[in-house]
Amino acid sequence: MKKNSVLTYEDYVRGVDNLDPEQQLSLVELLSAKLKKHVGRKSGKHKITELDGLGAEIxxxxxxxxxxxxxxNSWD
Structure with missing residues (x-):
């Protein structure tokens, strides 16, 4: 691999097959911990204004x- 090359998603996926099961599990744990930190920062709340224009094409x-x-007329 070149010194300054950037790995793609596909490179990572192919690389997982080269890891032994313990390393794969360790990778899953690492990714899970990173995701929990990222997801934990979001409040999960939305503003009603985010719905503005939704479905207008209908x-x-x-x-x-x-x-x-x-x-x-259908009310009667």
């Missing part, structure tokens, strides 16, 4: 007044 071909009229 309404592109809809005549709003006709839709409202049909909905109101």
């Amino acid at each position: 309404w592109n071909e809809v005549d709003v007044q006709e839709y409202i009229r049909k909905e109101r």
Whole structure:
């Protein structure tokens, strides 16, 4: 391997097969610990404004007044 080469995801995946089971387990533990730190930093909360425009494409071909009229008629 060249000194300044960058390993790809595929390189890592292929490399796992060259490890013995104990090394593979150690790698899983290392990755798990790193992920827990990363995931633990996120609050998991979202803002309602993140939903703005979500699904807007569904309404592109809809005549709003006709839709409202049909909905109101269905109430009776």
